[in-house]
Amino acid sequence: MTVGGWRLLGAGLAWWIAAGFRLGFEIDSVTLVNFFSELVDEERTVSDARFASLWNSAAAAKLRASRQSAGVIESSEPKYRACQSGKKCLRFEKRKPAPAKGSSDYCSPACGASDRARVKRSLALTPTVS
Numbered sequence: 254m255t256v257g258g259w260r261l262l263g264a265g266l267a268w269w270i271a272a273g274f275r276l277g278f279e280i281d282s283v284t285l286v287n288f289f290s291e292l293v294d295e296e297r298t299v300s301d302a303r304f305a306s307l308w309n310s311a312a313a314a315k316l317r318a319s320r321q322s323a324g325v326i327e328s329s330e331p332k333y334r335a336c337q338s339g340k341k342c343l344r345f346e347k348r349k350p351a352p353a354k355g356s357s358d359y360c361s362p363a364c365g366a367s368d369r370a371r372v373k374r375s376l377a378l379t380p381t382v383s
């Protein structure tokens with residue numbers, strides 16, 4: 254792959270994300286490979302200015318808006334807040350703690366209770382300097 258190719262790939266990826274595509278969901282290696290293979294020919298023929306006008310943020314915003322109105326993506330994606338228990342989370346899966354629920358710092362009351370108990374135990378085990 255040429256240096257120019259990598260530049261286009263990077264610009265394109267940023268564009269897809271701006272358009273509301275999520276890395277690891279809509280954007281995966283297949284998407285990127287398809288995307289790139291469509292661009293390789295253009296890379297030789299399209300000037301930088303033309304490229305910029307094709308892949309600008311206005312176009313991304315337009316696509317994002319149309320995808321939102323079509324219900325493909327939610328307009329405000331909930332932010333992932335990891336359960337405060339971290340690796341000790343009772344619902345830990347896929348190397349990630351479960352998301353915290355609502356305004357709580359924990360994924361569940363049980364998880365919060367066991368984390369608080371752990372903190373208490375570790376405090377009790379901490380040697381005190383006298």
Ligand SMILES: [Zn+2]
Nearest residue numbers: 336342360364
């Ligand atoms: Zn948890």
